[in-house]
Amino acid sequence: MSVALQAEAIDVAAEYARLEGGIPGAAVATFTGYVRASSDGHPVTGLELEHYPEMALKVLQELGREAESRFQLGRWRIVHRFGLLAVAETIVWVGAVADHRGQAISACEYMMDTLKTDAPFWKREQGPAGEQWVASRASDSERRARWQAREAQ
Amino acid sequence: MSVKIKLFSSLREVLGESEIEFDLGTLDSAPGEADVATIKAALSKCGADWREALNQPNLVHALNHKVVYTQAIVSEGDELAFFPPMTGG
Numbered sequence: 001m002s003v004a005l006q007a008e009a010i011d012v013a014a015e016y017a018r019l020e021g022g023i024p025g026a027a028v029a030t031f032t033g034y035v036r037a038s039s040d041g042h043p044v045t046g047l048e049l050e051h052y053p054e055m056a057l058k059v060l061q062e063l064g065r066e067a068e069s070r071f072q073l074g075r076w077r078i079v080h081r082f083g084l085l086a087v088a089e090t091i092v093w094v095g096a097v098a099d100h101r102g103q104a105i106s107a108c109e110y111m112m113d114t115l116k117t118d119a120p121f122w123k124r125e126q127g128p129a130g131e132q133w134v135a136s137r138a139s140d141s142e143r144r145a146r147w148q149a150r151e152a153q
Numbered sequence: 154m155s156v157k158i159k160l161f162s163s164l165r166e167v168l169g170e171s172e173i174e175f176d177l178g179t180l181d182s183a184p185g186e187a188d189v190a191t192i193k194a195a196l197s198k199c200g201a202d203w204r205e206a207l208n209q210p211n212l213v214h215a216l217n218h219k220v221v222y223t224q225a226i227v228s229e230g231d232e233l234a235f236f237p238p239m240t241g242g
Contacts (some may be wrong), residue, residue: 033242049241050162052234055218056241080241092242112242120215120234121241122162133163136211136238 001068001076003060005053007083010090015079019095025074029104030095031112037087039134044087044125051082052120059119063111071107073098078111080121113143154178154229156192161236164206177229189214190223192233211238 001019012032020028035047060078068076075097085091092115096107123134154177165171180187180195193214197204215234216225227233 050165051241052159052161052215052218052236055215055234058218116242117239118220119241120161120236120239122237123240124162133237134240136240 001064001073003057003064003077004079005051005056005060006079006081008081010079010081010093012090012093015077015093015095019075019077019097021075025097025104026099027101027104028095028097029101029108030093031108032090033092033112035085035087035089035091039125042125042127042129044127046087046126047085047091048124048126048131049082049085049091050122050124051080053082055120056080060115063114063118066114067096067107067111070110071096071098071103073103073107076107076111078115080115080119082121110147113140113147116140117144154184156227156229157232158192158196159232159234161234163237164235167202167206175233177227185226185228187227188223189216189221189225189227189233192227193223193235207235209237212236213238 036044038044064076064078067073073096077095079093081091094108094111096104098104117140124131125134156175156177158173158175160168160170177187180191182191193207197207213236214221217232
């Protein structure tokens, strides 16, 4: 399936329809991430997403193929935005089609947990006090590590 | 003998550069023996801001779009990127 990196808002309904393709597998799962209005107690008025285009495309394509193999997906799709985003706008959308709900749901969680730490995007939050780069979270690395631990088993 | 160096996020901002060319010929290393650590050390001599930026903990190095350790060998025509931990999604 495929990856899209785009500046424009994600058309979630159109993405879902394309993923389902009129002939769904037994299970379709999706995740949509939005720009939050506050971060660690501070109000957020907007977000700028910097990315490394060539590497982001490569990392997300490999991630999708890995998810396909790991969870026996029939289809998958990853869409990630870059540029200036307003509060409540979409940031990321992932979708997976499989024969069983566990595979589809786990695939979405795996793709999200992995892209958070492995795909070259950097968030810069804007707020009343100015702008600041978002620091990486230990909790994101821990979620990523859970999948690596399962790979090692 | 040139390598493309790319900088992203806070490194790009602090150093005021997003992309520079680095000549491997300026290194003491023999051809085929220059690694990421050697290039980091050479760039760190560009000034205190470079030294601080390139030696920060958790700095990520990507060689030809793949995250690597500092022991990775860098060759002519390669693209080497430096950036802080990623925060997408």
